[in-house]
Amino acid sequence: MINVAELANGVRILTEHIPHVRSVAVGVWVNVGSRDESQRLAGISHFIEHLMFKGTEKRSAKDIAEELDAVGGHLNAFTTKEYTCYYAKVLDEHFGLAVDLLSDMLFNSLFDKKDIDRERNVILEELKMYEDAPDELVHDVFAGTIWSGHPLGRPIIGDEKTVQELTREDLLDFYNKYYTPGNIVVAVAGSFDREQVMEALTATFGKLTGQGNERLLTAPEPARQVVCRYKDTEQVHLCIGTPGLALDNEKIYVFQIINTILGGGLSSRLFQEIREQRGLVYSVFSYHSSYHDSGLFCIYTGLSKQNVRAALELVIKEIYDIRTNGVQARELQRAKDQLKGNLLLSLENVSTRMSRLGKSQLYLGKVVSPDEIVRRIMAVSDSDIRELARTMLNPENFCLASVGPWDDGDILREILNQA
Structure with missing residues (x-):
């Protein structure tokens, strides 16, 4: 309690x-x-x-x-x-x-x-x-x-x-x-x-004494650009993504499932297609960070520079596929069960429970029960995913950043023109 x-x-x-x-x-x-x-x-x-x-x-x-x-x-x-x-x-x-x-x-x-x-x-x-x-x-x-x-x-x-x-x-x-x-x-x-x-x-x-300060939030205006930072490393480290959802957005659980299916683990589409099937990378994953008034969706991969184009083409392909065709019933259920399992298993740790209390109070002014979170995850449908993916995952709005021995800033535009 x-x-x-x-x-x-x-x-x-x-x-x-x-x-x-x-x-x-x-x-x-x-x-x-x-x-x-x-x-x-x-x-x-x-x-x-x-x-x-x-x-x-x-x-x-x-x-x-x-x-x-x-x-x-x-x-x-x-x-x-x-x-x-x-x-x-x-x-x-x-x-x-x-x-x-x-x-x-x-x-x-x-x-x-x-x-x-x-x-x-x-x-x-x-x-x-x-x-x-x-x-x-x-x-x-x-x-x-x-x-x-x-x-x-x-x-x-x-x-x-x-x-x-x-x-x-x-x-x-x-x-x-x-x-x-x-x-x-x-x-x-x-x-x-x-x-x-x-x-x-x-x-x-x-x-403790003192007067509080009301935080005046100014939401960021997202840019669409490519930034390549040269560094003499063996691999190119890439991030590609787009603005996401604020933590209190009612569609946050839909986006969590999209993220899980795309790049949230070893069974995700990106890991299976780019690493397991093609062997182009060692690491590839996606994540979604939420703030009070905004969010950030990012796909990361580290790879050799000669594999960049092929890997990015596969990333864009999967984005278009989930926007157009949605997800299969089997992978939707697997993503729901994965999120449910991750949540409930994490609650066996008192530090995780403490963190959940503090962060929820700061962001939401309340603590959403695990049962409510599971209920909302399980309620997500394929049509919810397609609708949100069409809105949020528009590759035309994607940014790309890299660190490493690669600076082909035009490659994203070229891939999108061919898609």
């Missing part, structure tokens, strides 16, 4: 008790990410996330690293385009320690200048790491291609110039603006006593 409460200061708390486990996951979800940054401050949300681990008045950075390790727990954080999450997973008997540690990090971090300068160097090394990972870098290049000039099109980590120029005053101003009660959701899933949970969270998060 999921319980929802709101503290007097506006912090929202969601709890889900799971009696048959010994662990508990606690996540603090802050409603701020890279889309809330100006160009000058690009990467500041991610920078602040790093600084939360660098020490407080009562804990050094080493203390923060050691305290949950000492009891077999796990502590981490991540930044996305629209939110930042700090989370811990521990045995139920150490729940109080996890809450104390997370709240101390979030509200008492020192932002010491030496730590800021040291962590700046760490992030610059992280940027170099991404530059050496073209299979990851290409997804940022693709987002920047389709949403050029919009914050959603910028890398979460920022760039070398912005990271170098961020000051302590910048960091504190941004932190004070967004790390406020109305921007925070605390999600707890696993084994716990709810009275003790509420008592502990009220004593820590209930002390």
Whole structure:
């Protein structure tokens, strides 16, 4: 059972008790990410996330690293385009320690200048790491291609110039603006006593003060273009795709099934046709990312440059086929069962349940039950798929981005003209 409460200061708390486990996951979800940054401050949300681990008045950075390790727990954080999450997973008997540690990090971090300068160097090394990972870098290049000039099109980590120029005053101003009660959701899933949970969270998060900031969303205007970034690598890394659906769109489950059938696993059309039948690639898959007011559908593959044309022709062929002919009853049922299985199996993990609570509250203001999700997945029909595919998957609107030793930017237009 999921319980929802709101503290007097506006912090929202969601709890889900799971009696048959010994662990508990606690996540603090802050409603701020890279889309809330100006160009000058690009990467500041991610920078602040790093600084939360660098020490407080009562804990050094080493203390923060050691305290949950000492009891077999796990502590981490991540930044996305629209939110930042700090989370811990521990045995139920150490729940109080996890809450104390997370709240101390979030509200008492020192932002010491030496730590800021040291962590700046760490992030610059992280940027170099991404530059050496073209299979990851290409997804940022693709987002920047389709949403050029919009914050959603910028890398979460920022760039070398912005990271170098961020000051302590910048960091504190941004932190004070967004790390406020109305921007925070605390999600707890696993084994716990709810009275003790509420008592502990009220004593820590209930002390937080500050006024919230309403997020002013400006939806990105998608571009249709091709961007080839030369890099001396063995493979060409390609992303091709189009705008998708926002997370609250009623057709999101139809699109999930389309994505699953096209590139969502080993049995998908793209994997079977391009890798298994033709041997053109090692990796090929698709994904759909959703945000508050927009989405992104992408097909990725890594391959030798002499195979690019053949692989892209097969991708476009499958797109046209699903738009024109829909899907077979057998593959539709398989996709439904795959999504159902993935969802229900994931719920055996308390961290996944906690993440589901936090993200759903931030995006939807409610938590949709697994039964409701399954019901909506199972209700999708072939006509739903054809209708949405005709609307959303128009190859004429596709963008292409690549990283590697290939720069034939005209190839997409040539393939579409021949299709």
